[in-house]
Amino acid sequence: MSTARDRMLAAVRTGLMSAELPDASPERPADLPARAAQTVEAMVTRFTTDLTALTGEVHHAQAITDLADAIAGIAATYSASDYLSWHESALGWPGLIDILTSRGLRRVTYDLPFDQAGRDADVRALAEVGFGLTGSDAAISEGGGIVLVSGPGRGRLASLLPPVHVAIVRTSQLYPSLPDLLAARPDLVDRGSNVTIVAGPSRTADIEMTLTHGVHGPKRVHAILTA
Amino acid sequence: MSDAQPVTFHARVDKALADTALHQALSTTMNRLAANRTNAFAALPDADALRDQARRIRAHTIANLDRYLEQFTAAAERRGCRIHWAESAADAAATVVGIAKTSGVSLAVKSKSMLSEEIELNHALEAAGIRVVETDLGEFVVQIAHDRPSHIIAPIIHRRREDVAALFRDLLGATDADVATIPAMTAFARKTLRHEFINAGMGVSGVNLAVAETGSLCLVTNEGNGRMTTTMPRVHVALLGLERLVPTAGDLAVVLQLLARSATGQAMPVYTNLLTGPRRRGDSPDSRGEPDGPDELHVVIVDNGRSKLLGTELAEILYCVRCGACLNVCPVYRHIGGHAYGGVYPGPVGSVVMPGLEGLHRWAELPQASSLCGACRDVCPVRIDLPRLLLKLRAQAVQGHMAPAWLHAGMKAYSAVATRPMAWKMMGNLVGRLGAGLATHGWLSRLPGPLGAWTESRDFPAPAAKSFTNSWRPKADRKRRS
Numbered sequence: 001m002s003t004a005r006d007r008m009l010a011a012v013r014t015g016l017m018s019a020e021l022p023d024a025s026p027e028r029p030a031d032l033p034a035r036a037a038q039t040v041e042a043m044v045t046r047f048t049t050d051l052t053a054l055t056g057e058v059h060h061a062q063a064i065t066d067l068a069d070a071i072a073g074i075a076a077t078y079s080a081s082d083y084l085s086w087h088e089s090a091l092g093w094p095g096l097i098d099i100l101t102s103r104g105l106r107r108v109t110y111d112l113p114f115d116q117a118g119r120d121a122d123v124r125a126l127a128e129v130g131f132g133l134t135g136s137d138a139a140i141s142e143g144g145g146i147v148l149v150s151g152p153g154r155g156r157l158a159s160l161l162p163p164v165h166v167a168i169v170r171t172s173q174l175y176p177s178l179p180d181l182l183a184a185r186p187d188l189v190d191r192g193s194n195v196t197i198v199a200g201p202s203r204t205a206d207i208e209m210t211l212t213h214g215v216h217g218p219k220r221v222h223a224i225l226t227a
Numbered sequence: 228m229s230d231a232q233p234v235t236f237h238a239r240v241d242k243a244l245a246d247t248a249l250h251q252a253l254s255t256t257m258n259r260l261a262a263n264r265t266n267a268f269a270a271l272p273d274a275d276a277l278r279d280q281a282r283r284i285r286a287h288t289i290a291n292l293d294r295y296l297e298q299f300t301a302a303a304e305r306r307g308c309r310i311h312w313a314e315s316a317a318d319a320a321a322t323v324v325g326i327a328k329t330s331g332v333s334l335a336v337k338s339k340s341m342l343s344e345e346i347e348l349n350h351a352l353e354a355a356g357i358r359v360v361e362t363d364l365g366e367f368v369v370q371i372a373h374d375r376p377s378h379i380i381a382p383i384i385h386r387r388r389e390d391v392a393a394l395f396r397d398l399l400g401a402t403d404a405d406v407a408t409i410p411a412m413t414a415f416a417r418k419t420l421r422h423e424f425i426n427a428g429m430g431v432s433g434v435n436l437a438v439a440e441t442g443s444l445c446l447v448t449n450e451g452n453g454r455m456t457t458t459m460p461r462v463h464v465a466l467l468g469l470e471r472l473v474p475t476a477g478d479l480a481v482v483l484q485l486l487a488r489s490a491t492g493q494a495m496p497v498y499t500n501l502l503t504g505p506r507r508r509g510d511s512p513d514s515r516g517e518p519d520g521p522d523e524l525h526v527v528i529v530d531n532g533r534s535k536l537l538g539t540e541l542a543e544i545l546y547c548v549r550c551g552a553c554l555n556v557c558p559v560y561r562h563i564g565g566h567a568y569g570g571v572y573p574g575p576v577g578s579v580v581m582p583g584l585e586g587l588h589r590w591a592e593l594p595q596a597s598s599l600c601g602a603c604r605d606v607c608p609v610r611i612d613l614p615r616l617l618l619k620l621r622a623q624a625v626q627g628h629m630a631p632a633w634l635h636a637g638m639k640a641y642s643a644v645a646t647r648p649m650a651w652k653m654m655g656n657l658v659g660r661l662g663a664g665l666a667t668h669g670w671l672s673r674l675p676g677p678l679g680a681w682t683e684s685r686d687f688p689a690p691a692a693k694s695f696t697n698s699w700r701p702k703a704d705r706k707r708r709s
Contacts, residue, residue: 003312004312004313004314004318005300005310005312007312007314008296008312008314008469008528008530008534009293009296009297011314011530011534011535012292012293012296012469012534012537013293014534014538015534015535015536015537015538015542016290016292016293016537016538017538018538018539019289019290019537019538019539019542020539020540020541020542020543021286021289021290021542021543022286022543022612023282023283023286024286024287024289024290025283025286025287025290026287026290026291027287028284028287028474028475028478029280029283029284029287031477032273032276032277032280032481035272035273050494054497110518110519111515111518112518112519114522116331116428116461119461120425120426123425123459124425127421127425140495142494143493143494143495144494145495145499150517150519150520151507151517152509152515152516152517152518153515153518154517154518155517155518155519156454156458156519156520157458157518157519160451160454160455160458177480177484178480178483178484178495178499179477179480179481179484181480182476182477182479182480183477186476186477189438189441189443189476189501189503190306190441190443190503192503192507192517193306193502193503193504193505193506193507193517193520194457194458194500194501194502194503194520195500195501195503196454196498196499196500196501197495197498197499198497198498199493199494199495199496199497199498199499200497201497202449202450202451202497202498203449203450203497204364204365204413204449204450205381205449205491206363206364206365206368206381206382206383207364207365207368207383207386207388207391207409207412207413208252208387208388208409209255209256209259209381209384210388210409212409212410212413214413214414214417215364215413215416215417215450215451215452216362216417216420216421216424216450216451216452216454216455217450217451217454217455217497217498218451
């Protein structure tokens with residue numbers, strides 16, 4: 001007995017025999033030539049302009065204490081005292097969590113259990129956390145995108161559940177566009193179960209084309225640029 | 228607002244044309260979306276080269292679809308996805324219901340998916356006793372109002388804020404403060420839906436494009452409901468139209484450079500989400516796995532008429548990436564909106580897809596609902612020649628005797644006159660004289676008999692009082708004499 005898979009593939013092959021497909025080549029089209037490289041300064045400027053236009057905010061920090069100041073400052077703006085975070089090694093700043101703890105910020109850790117009841121209880125507890133803190137794997141200057149790849153210690157919920165998302169972005173990780181990024185870092189696609197590119201706060205314009213932020217994801221997004 | 232739509236296309240069009248609020252909403256929204264798109268493309272370097280490349284990628288993929296389907300499913304299975312094949316809408320819906328029952332799911336959340344509308348998934352889930360909640364704000368309103376989306380990417384452009392406020396108050400118990408402003412209504416929806424996300428056992432999403440090489444699913448949203456749906460529940464089911472593939476992640480990047488710009492004028496969506504298998508567990512007790520994400524990821528690959536469409540002269544429509552740009556610029560869509568078309572997919576793309584998937588006999592009027600102006604072709608990110616496809620369908624309708632009887636009779640009468648020079652001359656003189664008498668400012672606003680159907684909704688240019696031959700002859704005679 002044939003399976004649905006066999007029948008569907010056979011139907012596709014039958015269709016292909018008489019399909020009228022203008023501009024179809026038998027070989028995969030050659031990639032477009034790469035665009036001219038851009039300076040880090042140019043990309044920082046563009047990233048800042050585009051993310052700000054989306055109502056995201058851009059901060060700068062050099063030393064770890066600057067970084068902790070920036071994070072604590074953002075937390076204070078929203079009166080947030082606890083946060084969901086990537087693991088310290090994934091943030092790329094050893095010692096940062098301790099400094100944040102010393103400033104009165106409590107890190108909420110989680111690892112969702114593989115059973116429905118335990119999972120529900122954990123997610124419910126996480127839903128009230130004040131802000132989310134992540135690193136990033138890359139950033140895209142045109143459009144202000146922050147690239148997050150999931151993995152051990154690199155949860156998806158930190159950039160999704162809380163009302164505020166704070167991302168630490170190294171300027172050396174900037175690329176002009178998504179094609180440039182994937183040409184340089186094809187490994188990112190399959191490194192975790194999820195790659196998310198975040199371009200500003202969650203938004204909708206479904207009701208009368210009126211732009212509104214924070215419908216499901218964070219209402220505020222802060223990128224802290226480090227050298 | 229009544230949601231019952233008239234049965235015939237012309238009655239639906241009449242209803243839409245009489246709806247002034249709809250006109251207002253359509254014109255504001257479509258102007259804004261079309262202008263946003265124009266600006267976004269003006270700011271994109273090498274936009275034309277990217278569109279050519281996107282077209283080549285999609286054309287090549289469709290021409291090798293069997294191979295890419297095999298490559299995609301093998302890669303996705305290696306990453307732990309479970310692949311299901313569904314030949315029909317009913318098979319697809321039954322597959323999703325089956326997954327829900329096996330996992331003991333009583334509540335499912337959904338992110339926006341036109342394919343789920345096509346297979347009438349909500350119906351099937353509810354019939355099986357599974358509650359299903361739409362989480363895109365627009366689709367959520369559509370669901371509680373028992374309505375249908377009227378635009379591929381802006382589902383409730385036909386509704387005013389007062390409608391939404393009334394629905395939230397009457398059906399969800401919102402207070403006056405909850406619905407005082409659009410941000411308040413949005414916050415109310417967030418609170419309501421957050422609760423559903425936390426309690427749902429299954430998330431159902433569509434797929435914008437899948438990558439054959441890596442087995443990844445790409446899903447773009449602005450609200451974040453796509454991420455919530457594919458992250459929070461323990462089980463994620465993704466519905467994939469069998470044509471929605473690209474060979475590599477690099478190819479995906481090319482199409483993504485165009486998708487949001489075409490749809491809304493955004494350089495990129497707020498969330499570009501790439502999913503490669505379910506949450507990854509650690510290799511050993513010491514090596515930790517990913518802390519969140521779905522434990523199961525099911526991909527349901529749906530045919531439902533696509534492979535049949537592939538074998539026809541309409542196959543180019545399968546290049547489509549469903550951005551909605553052709554709706555926004557279409558003079559017909561801009562006047563009648565999405566509901567009047569009657570199918571799941573409205574606008575120029577729908578006028579090819581609906582007859583292509585379900586048969587021209589069901590949707591014979593749709594290819595006629597176009598002025599063939601070509602605006603859709605001009606904005607299509609993969610340069611689909613929509614007017615060409617609409618003309619093919621019109622020709623099929625004539626050949627299949629699905630065209631209206633008056634068209635056949637009219638063409639026969641025309642041919643009888645046009646092939647006899649004397650009759651042609653006499654008719655020309657007669658029509659010219661009659662036309663000149665009835666016209667005002669060179670236009671006829673009412674034609675007699677069955678021709679009146681034309682002038683019901685538009686004027687007809689008056690024929691010249693003197694035919695070309697009659698104007699030419701005296702001049703030619705004078706020239707010969709001199």
